Amino acid sequence: MSTTTTAPDDELRDFIEMEGPDGPRLPQLPALDGLRGLAVAAVVLYHAGFEVMVGGYLGVSTFFTLSGFLITTLLLDESRRTGTVGFRRFWGRRFRRLMPATLVTLALVAVVFGLFVATPDQRLDLRGGVLSSLFEVANWYFILEGSSYGDLFAEPSPVLHFWSLAIEEQFYLVFPLLVLGLWRVTKGRRERVGLAIGALVVVSAVLPLVFSMSQDRIYFGTDTRAAELLVGGVLAVIVSYRPVRRKLAVRLSWRVTLFAAAGLCAALQLYWWWSLPQDSEWLYRGGFTLYGVMTCVVIVACAVPSGPVRRALALAPLRWLGTRSFAIYLVHWPLFLAVRQELPGWSRLWQAVLVIVVSLLVAELSFHLLERPIRYGRWPSARWAPRAVLAGFAAVALLAFIPLPVDESEAPIDFDAALEEFEERPRPTVTTTTTTEPPQPEPDQTTTTAPPSAPPVATVATFGDSVALLVALGLGGYMLDEPEPRLLDIGGNAALGCGVSRFEQIRVDSAGSPTAECLAWPGRWRERVDELQPDIALVVTGAWEVADVRLPGSAEWSSIGDPAVDDFIRSELTLAVDSLTTETTMVMFVLWPPYAEWAPRGRSPGFERQAEPARMLRLHELMRDVAESRPDRVRLLDMGEWLGPERLADQSLRSDGLHIEAEPMQQLWTAGLVDEVYDTWERWWLERNPAG
Numbered sequence: 001m002s003t004t005t006t007a008p009d010d011e012l013r014d015f016i017e018m019e020g021p022d023g024p025r026l027p028q029l030p031a032l033d034g035l036r037g038l039a040v041a042a043v044v045l046y047h048a049g050f051e052v053m054v055g056g057y058l059g060v061s062t063f064f065t066l067s068g069f070l071i072t073t074l075l076l077d078e079s080r081r082t083g084t085v086g087f088r089r090f091w092g093r094r095f096r097r098l099m100p101a102t103l104v105t106l107a108l109v110a111v112v113f114g115l116f117v118a119t120p121d122q123r124l125d126l127r128g129g130v131l132s133s134l135f136e137v138a139n140w141y142f143i144l145e146g147s148s149y150g151d152l153f154a155e156p157s158p159v160l161h162f163w164s165l166a167i168e169e170q171f172y173l174v175f176p177l178l179v180l181g182l183w184r185v186t187k188g189r190r191e192r193v194g195l196a197i198g199a200l201v202v203v204s205a206v207l208p209l210v211f212s213m214s215q216d217r218i219y220f221g222t223d224t225r226a227a228e229l230l231v232g233g234v235l236a237v238i239v240s241y242r243p244v245r246r247k248l249a250v251r252l253s254w255r256v257t258l259f260a261a262a263g264l265c266a267a268l269q270l271y272w273w274w275s276l277p278q279d280s281e282w283l284y285r286g287g288f289t290l291y292g293v294m295t296c297v298v299i300v301a302c303a304v305p306s307g308p309v310r311r312a313l314a315l316a317p318l319r320w321l322g323t324r325s326f327a328i329y330l331v332h333w334p335l336f337l338a339v340r341q342e343l344p345g346w347s348r349l350w351q352a353v354l355v356i357v358v359s360l361l362v363a364e365l366s367f368h369l370l371e372r373p374i375r376y377g378r379w380p381s382a383r384w385a386p387r388a389v390l391a392g393f394a395a396v397a398l399l400a401f402i403p404l405p406v407d408e409s410e411a412p413i414d415f416d417a418a419l420e421e422f423e424e425r426p427r428p429t430v431t432t433t434t435t436t437e438p439p440q441p442e443p444d445q446t447t448t449t450a451p452p453s454a455p456p457v458a459t460v461a462t463f464g465d466s467v468a469l470l471v472a473l474g475l476g477g478y479m480l481d482e483p484e485p486r487l488l489d490i491g492g493n494a495a496l497g498c499g500v501s502r503f504e505q506i507r508v509d510s511a512g513s514p515t516a517e518c519l520a521w522p523g524r525w526r527e528r529v530d531e532l533q534p535d536i537a538l539v540v541t542g543a544w545e546v547a548d549v550r551l552p553g554s555a556e557w558s559s560i561g562d563p564a565v566d567d568f569i570r571s572e573l574t575l576a577v578d579s580l581t582t583e584t585t586m587v588m589f590v591l592w593p594p595y596a597e598w599a600p601r602g603r604s605p606g607f608e609r610q611a612e613p614a615r616m617l618r619l620h621e622l623m624r625d626v627a628e629s630r631p632d633r634v635r636l637l638d639m640g641e642w643l644g645p646e647r648l649a650d651q652s653l654r655s656d657g658l659h660i661e662a663e664p665m666q667q668l669w670t671a672g673l674v675d676e677v678y679d680t681w682e683r684w685w686l687e688r689n690p691a692g
Contacts, residue, residue, distance in 0.1 A: 015245055015248075015249050015303065015304065015305055016242065016245050016246050016249050016250075029302060029303055029310075030313075030314040030319050031302035031303075031309065031310040031311075031312075031313040031314045032066065032070070032299065032302050032303075032313075032322070033314075033318070033319040033322030033323055034302075034312075034313030034314050034315060034318035034319050034321075034322055035062065035066060035298065035299070035302055035313050035318075035322070036062075036063070036066060036321075036322035036325045037317075037318040037319060037320065037321025037322035037323075037325055038059075038062075038313065038318055038321075038322075039059035039060075039062040039063055039066075039325070040059060040063075040321060040322070040325035040328050040329055041059070041321060042055075042056035042058065042059035042062075042273045043056055043057065043059040043060060043329065043332075044056075044328065044332050044355075044356060044359070045352075046059070046273075047161075047332065047333060047336055048336070048348070048351075048352035048355070048356075049348055049352075049604070049605045049608075050348070050352070051605070052274055053273060053274060054274070054275065054276065054277050054278070055272045055273045055274060055275060055276035055277070055278070056273050057278050058269065058272055058273055058276070058291060059273070060164045061228050061288055061291050061292060061295065062269075062295050063164065063168070064164075064167070064168070064225065064228040064229045064232070064292065065228050065229065065231055065232040065235075065292045065295040065296060065299070066232060066295070066299060067168055067171070067229060067232065068171070068228070068229035068230060068231065068232025068233045068235075068236070069232035069233070069235050069236050069296070069299055070232075070236075071171075071172065071175065071176075071232075071233075072175075072179065072197075072232065072233035072235075072236035072237065073236040073239070073240070074090075075090075075175070075176055075179040075180075076179070076183075076190070076193075076236060076237065076240050077240075078090075079179065079180060079183045079188070080188070080240075084180065085176050085179065085180045087176060087177075090176055091172070091173075091176075094169075094172050095389070096374050096375050097326075097371075097375055098165070098169070098326065099389065099392070100370050100371060100374045100392075101326060101327050101330055101366050101370060101371055102133075102134075102165070102330065103134075103392040103393070103395075103396050104366075104370065105330040105331060105334075106130050106133055106134055106159070106396045106399075106400075107395065107396050107399055108334075109126075109130060109158050109159055109334050110126065110130050110396065110399040110400050110402065111399055111402070113126075113158050113334055113337075113338060114126050114402070114404050115404065117158075117337070117338045117341055117342060118158070118404070119154075119155050119341070120412065120655075121154040121155065121412035122154070122155055122157065122158065123404040123405075124412065125145070125154075125157055126157070126158070126159075126400070126404065127400045127401065128141060128145070129141065129142075129157045129158070129159040129160075129162075130159060130396065130399075130400040131397065131400050132162075132166075133159045133162035133165075133166070134393065134396050134397060134400070136165070136166045136169035136170060136173075137166055137170075138159065138160075138162040138163050138165070138166040139163035139164070139166045139167055139220040139221065139222060140166075140220075140222070142157070142160060142163055142220055143216065143217055143220045143221065145157075154412055154656070155337065155341065155601070155602040155603065156337060156602065156603070156604075158333065158334040158337050158338075159333075159334070160333065161329065161330075161333040163220050165329075166222075167222050167225055167226075167229075168229075170222050171222075171226070171229050175229075175233070179193070179233075182196050182197075190237055190240060190241070191237075193237055194234055194237035194238065197230055197233045197234050197237065198230075198234050200226070200227075200230050201227045201230045201231055201234060201289065204223060204224060204225075204226040204227035204230065204289075205227045205286050205289040206286075207223055207224050208224055208284055208285060209285060209286075213284075214512070215279060215284050215510055215511065215512065216510065218284045219278075219284070219510075225288065227288065227289040227292060228288055228289065228291070228292035228295075229292075231289065231292040231293055231295075231296055232292070232295075232296065232299070234296075235296040235299060235300065239300065239303065248300070248304050249304060249305070255304065255307065258297070258300060258301055258304065258307075259301055259307050259308055259309060261297050261301075262297050262298050262300070262301030262307075262309045263308070263309065265294040265295075265297045265298055266298050266309065268294065269291065269294060269295070269298070272291070277507075277511075277557075278510060279505075279507055279510045279511030279512075281511075323367065324360075324363040324364065324366075324367050326371070327362065327363035327366040327367060327371065328359050328360065328363045331358075331359050331362050331363065332355060332356075332359040335355045335358055335359060336351070336352075336355050336602075337602050339351045339354055339355055340601055340602040341601050341602045344598070344601045412656075413466075413470070413656075413659060413661055415466050415469070415496055416496075418466075418469055418470060418473060418662065419469060419494065419496060421473060422469055422472055422473055422476075422491075422494060425473075425476055425489075427488075427489065427490045427491055428479075428488055428490070454681075454682040454685045454686060454689075455535075455685075456486070457485065457486060457487070457488055458486065458487055458488070458535040458536055458677075458678055458681050458682075459487075459488045459490045459532070459533075459534045459535045459536070460475060460487050460488065460489055460490065460492075460534060460535070460536045460538055460677070461490055461491055461492035461493075461528065461529060461532050461534035461536070461537055461538070462475070462489070462491075462492040462494065462538045462540065463492050463493050463494070463521075463525055463528075463537060463538065463539050463540075463576075463580065464494055464500075464538075464539055464540035464541045465494065465495065465496065465497065465498055465499060465540070465541055465542075465543060465544060466494070466496050466497070466543075466659065467540050467541075467542065467543065467592060467658065467659055467660075468492075468494045468538070468539070468540035468541070468590075469494035469496070470659055470660060470661055470662050470665055471538070471540050471590070471660075471665055472489060472492060472494060472538075473662035473665065473666075474660070474662050474663070474664075474665025474666040474667075474668065474669050475487060475489045475665075475666075475669050475674075476489040477662060477663070477665075477666035477669075478666050478669035478670050478674060481666070481670075482670070485674070486674050486675070486678045487536075487669075487674050487677060487678055490532050490534055491528070491532060492528060492532070492534075492537075492538070493521070493524055493525055493528050495517055495518060495521070497515070497518065497544070498514065498515070498517065498518035498521065498544065499518070499541050499542075499543065499544025499545050500521070500539070500541045500544075500545065500569075500572050500573060500576050501544070501545050501549075501568060501569045501572040501573075502514055502518065502519050502521075502552070502572065503549040503550060503551060503552070503568075504549075504550040504551060504552045504553070504554065505549065505550040506544055506547050506548070506549050507547060507548040507549070507550075507557065507606055508547050508548075508604070508606045508607050508610055509603075509604045509606055509607060522575060522576075522579045525576070525579045525580055526579045526580075529579070529580050529582060529585060530582070533582060533584060533585070534585055535584065535585065535586065535681060535685075536585070536586050536588055536677065536681050537580040537581075537585050537586070537587045537588065538588050538590060538677075539576055539580070539587060539588065539589050539590065540590045540592060541592075542592040542616055542619055543610070543658060545560060545569055545619050546559070546560050546610055546612075546615035546616055546618075546619055547559070547606070547609075547610045548606060548609060548610070549565060551564060551565060551568055559609065559615065560615050560618050560619060560622075561614070561615065561618050566618070566622060569619070569622050570622050570625055570626060573589075573622060573623060573626045574626050574629065574630070577626060577630050577633055577634055581630075581633045586633065586634075586635060586681055586684045586685075587630075587633055587634045587635070588634070588635050588636070588637055588677065588680065588681075589623045589626070589627065589634060589635075589636050589637070590637045590639050591619075591620045591623060591636060591637065591638045591639055591640065591641075592616070592639050592640070592658075593616070593639055593640035593643065593648055593654075594611075594612075594613035594615075594616035594617060594640070595610075595611035595612075595613065595616065595657045595658055596648065596649075596651070596654050596657035596658075597657075598651055598657055599611045599656060599657025599658060600657075611657065620638075623636065624636065632688075635680050635681075635684055637676065637677060637680065642673065642676060643668075652664075
């Protein structure tokens with residue numbers, strides 16, 4: 001039999017009766033402020049890039065579920081008391097709570113960050129990012145923007161974090177209409193309202209299982225993340241029943257079970273914050289919904305008076321963070337980018353200390369000077385509030401259209417246009433070179449046979465990724481401008497985002513699996529080399545060999561330098577040689593220079609690891625191993641050695657730290673790279689065609 005307490009105290013009575021100052025309502029719960037503060041701390045530490053908080057992004061999921069619970073509680077209370085929802089009042093409260101600090105943040109990003117901090121690619125993207133954030137569709141904007149291959153090499157947007165705010169605002173806009181509709185259709189039957197919301201949870205959770213979606217699409221999508229908000233709504237329906245609240249308040253067995261479950265859930269969530277990478281596959285197959293359900297257990301434990309969870313999360317420092325969490329969330333991300341891009345020499349620890357201190361100061365000022373006065377109607381007056389809102393919207397929208405200085409030569413590379421040009425550029429008609437014996441004289445003739453000489457022109461087919469694409473375009477430009485070119489670009493095959501090594505998964509900012517196009521390169525390259533019969537098959541790869549990877553059949557992440565990964569890369573490079581070799585084709589591996597020192601500025605820890613020079617240098621060693629194993633087929637071009645330290649230190653040559661654009665690449669071909677490649681091929685040709 002369940003044991004009950006003898007007499008509920010005032011807090012227990014308030015919880016049971018849901019008494020508030022203006023009628024039945026969930027009372028003020030300081031522990032929920034503490035939960036909010038803990039969540040924002042996790043997000044900030046995650047963005048700081050510390051390895052001890054690789055799962056801090058889950059703090060956003062905590063925000064989602066907490067918002068769903070609180071908003072649904074308010075809507076159910078109002079529906080029960082009045083039979084309707086005052087949409088104007090509801091949306092007005094949300095607007096006063098969120099929009100003032102949002103407008104100020106977006107204005108500062110558009111002007112200060114845009115003029116003094118942003119890189120050229122950030123400036124070009126800033127208008128779309130600010131406007132989509134202003135109109136609460138940032139998550140869909142970044143889903144569409146994420147389809148651009150160039151974004152993989154660009155600095156992040158200073159308003160990228162607005163994706164989660166956009167999802168919440170879309171929820172605030174649509175969900176009240178849904179709740180009122182369900183309330184009226186069910187005639188106030190809360191169990192049916194809860195079942196309907198629960199059905200929507202299931203729909204949202206299974207969407208990624210039914211439809212093929214990338215991890216970014218699932219992570220940023222309103223439809224796929226709605227489950228975390230909606231489970232909070234289901235919890236609100238359950239807690240709205242007085243018998244449920246009474247049993248939680250007075251039955252010892254219920255309370256003990258709840259506190260034990262909440263302790264386990266909180267401990268597991270904290271462990272995930274510390275250890276769970278964002279690309280963990282199970283998260284995108286129902287894991288986020290499971291996390292939301294666990295957050296619901298913690299929320300109930302925060303609501304029940306006198307519990308250990310409530311006492312722990314009601315500590316003053318956590319409550320202080322929670323009441324200022326919105327402003328902290330708004331400002332911390334652009335501050336991180338500004339510090340990383342302007343103070344790259346600082347250690348990650350001191351960068352984080354500076355950002356956290358400034359974020360807390362700004363949040364305190366915003367709380368007292370902006371958020372509270374507007375939220376509680378101190379200013380502007382009710383008469384002037386609509387005009388102030390419209391003026392704020394208009395001001396930010398106009399600021400987004402301020403023309404920011406962008407040097408066209410520094411504009412980000414349009415890889416899709418480059419690939420289209422590479423595939424459609426007309427190629428010369430050439431007679432392929434063949435390795436044959438010199439013509440033999442008639443038996444009755446006395447002649448002197450001259451040693452064979454290499455043909456004056458060599459044909460080149462280029463194979464690889466985006467770096468190879470730009471190398472080939474530069475060669476094509478040289479060929480068109482040179483009256484008597486020594487090398488002829490005859491095509492090849494370049495695929496964006498495809499390395500030679502066909503790993504199970506590759507992880508930079510997030511994890512992804514190679515596409516079918518990436519996996520099918522051996523057959524495609526063989527077909528192209530059989531068709532073109534080039535003198536030189538130029539292979540340029542590197543970026544996708546040096547990221548964090550999972551080998552086929554392995555569940556562990558590793559990288560080049562691990563003997564197993566090295567063996568796999570070596571075997572794939574050997575297959576590339578065998579796929580491209582013909583009797584008349586020399587394979588040339590280009591040893592591409594390591595990432596420049598400015599490449600990882602403002603980027604994720606995963607990109608920082610990818611950009612470590614030691615990784616690219618290890619790839620060069622593996623290429624040399626393959627060349628030594630195929631001495632009659634392979635030659636090497638050390639691009640870094642050929643460029644020299646001065647050009648490698650020139651940021652205008654490799655603006656993103658990796659690629660050389662087509663026009664400067666053409667200049668390099670003209671400035672001597674053609675001679676370097678041709679001379680290497682000529683020596684190889686003469687080795688195979690010795691004097692008779």
